[in-house]
Structure formats: structure tokens, C-alpha cells
Amino acid sequence: MPGTLYIVATPIGNLKDITLRALEILKESDCILAEDTRVTKKLLMYYDIQIHVLSYHQHSQEQKRNEILRLLIEGKNLALVTDAGTPGISDPGNELIAFLLEKEPDIKIVPVPGPSALITALSVSGFRADKFVFLGFLPKKRRSKLFSWLSEGKYTFCFYESPKRILKTLEVLKEEFTDRRVFVARELTKIHESLYRGEISEVIEKLQKDPAKGEIVVVVE
Numbered sequence: 529m530p531g532t533l534y535i536v537a538t539p540i541g542n543l544k545d546i547t548l549r550a551l552e553i554l555k556e557s558d559c560i561l562a563e564d565t566r567v568t569k570k571l572l573m574y575y576d577i578q579i580h581v582l583s584y585h586q587h588s589q590e591q592k593r594n595e596i597l598r599l600l601i602e603g604k605n606l607a608l609v610t611d612a613g614t615p616g617i618s619d620p621g622n623e624l625i626a627f628l629l630e631k632e633p634d635i636k637i638v639p640v641p642g643p644s645a646l647i648t649a650l651s652v653s654g655f656r657a658d659k660f661v662f663l664g665f666l667p668k669k670r671r672s673k674l675f676s677w678l679s680e681g682k683y684t685f686c687f688y689e690s691p692k693r694i695l696k697t698l699e700v701l702k703e704e705f706t707d708r709r710v711f712v713a714r715e716l717t718k719i720h721e722s723l724y725r726g727e728i729s730e731v732i733e734k735l736q737k738d739p740a741k742g743e744i745v746v747v748v749e
């Protein structure tokens with residue numbers, strides 16, 4: 529009988545943000561597939577889990593996907609994790625799932641839910657979150673066109689952004705939305721977690737005074 533692929537959410541910073549079920553599945557799997565084996569090994573060491581870790585990342589070739597398929601067909605139970613959060617959300621997880629389902633539609637793929645940076649940010653934004661648009665990482669070009677399209681709607685929207693581009697992106701946002709509030713969440717659940725709320729120009733000022741690096745989610749009201 530084919531094995532199961534578990535899609536296991538892992539912490540987005542604080543190593544304690546992992547479910548009991550996720551730990552159980554990681555401990556009991558035959559092999560863990562990790563985006564960056566060094567990042568995952570830190571988590572495994574923290575919980576004293578000694579399971580073989582195989583790398584699977586965005587540059588993995590078809591050969592690697594076939595190897596994973598073979599392991600599953602042989603009956604191995606595998607756990608897929610990425611560097612942070614829920615695999616498949618703006619990271620290589622879903623490409624692997626699509627491949628496996630295409631080759632072996634009967635393969636069992638089981639979600640093991642947990643943190644995701646986007647939901648974590650949205651949950652403390654204070655903005656309406658009953659309906660929202662998630663944009664992942666923004667395209668590098670034609671951002672103002674995208675913002676202009678969103679400005680016609682009434683949905684809260686959120687996206688992932690790099691610390692290098694955040695100020696520039698907020699400037700482009702300001703041109704499209706003069707009076708909207710924004711929430712910038714940097715380093716969620718980590719020691720240097722910083723949350724900035726306010727009108728776009730206020731948040732720009734706050735970030736200029738505190739230009740630290742770190743992972744960022746932006747939520748726009």
C-alpha cells in the first residue's frame with residue numbers, strides 16, 4: 529500500500545508554535561522532506577527528533593520529485609515541511625503536491641495545520657478579515673497597476689514583502705490609497721517582533737526610524 533505524505537506546518541519563528549500532532553507525525557515519519565535542511569534540523573534538534581531529512585526546495589528537479597514518488601509508492605510515510613509556516617503557501621510545497629497527484633491520483637496527502645505568517649498577521653491587524661485577498665509575493669513590476677485594481681474593491685488585502693523593498697512598496701501604495709490604514713508585521717513571534725499600524729505615511733515614518741531587517745507581512749485595510 530502506498531505511504532502517506534503529511535503536509536506539516538512548522539513555526540514561523542518561535543519554536544514552541546508547533547502542534548502536538550505535528551511533533552508526533554514528524555517523529556513517526558520515515559523521512560522528512562525539508563526546504564532547507566539546516567533550518568529544519570534546528571527544529572528537530574530542539575524537539576530531539578532524529579529522523580532522516582531529505583531536501584526538497586524550489587530548484588528541485590523532476591528527478592527529486594520522482595524519488596519522492598517512489599518512496600511513497602514503496603509505502604514510506606513522508607512529512608513535508610518548509611522553512612516556516614504552512615507548506616504550499618508561497619513556497620515550493622504545492623508544486624510537489626500537484627506533481628504527485630498527477631502521477632498517482634490515489635496518493636494520500638494529509639494536512640497537519642498550524643501557523644502561517646499571513647494568517648498570524650491578519651489575526652492581529654484589527655482590519656476586517658471575514659473576506660480578504662492574499663497576493664503572496666508581489667510581482668516586481670507593475671505594482672501600481674495591481675494596487676489600482678485593488679483600490680476599486682473593498683477587501684482587506686495582504687502580501688509578503690522583503691525588508692529591502694518595503695519602503696518603496698509603501699510609497700507606491702500611498703500613491704493609490706491616500707487614506708487607507710496599513711499594518712506591517714515584522715518578525716512575527718520572534719524576539720524582535722515589531723508591529724506597525726497607521727495611515728500609510730505614518731507607517732513609512734515609523735519604518736524609516738526603525739529600518740531593521742526581518743521577514744514582513746503587509747496588511748492593507
Ligand code: SAM
Pocket residue numbers: 540541610612613614615616617618619643644645646687688689690713714715716717718743744745
Ligand atoms: N509558507 C509560509 C507561511 O505559511 O507563512 C510562507 C513562506 S514565504 C516563502 C516566506 C515569507 O513569509 C517571508 O518572506 C515573509 O514575508 C513571510 N514570513 C514568514 N515568517 C514570518 C515572520 N515570522 N514574520 C513576518 N513574516 C513572515
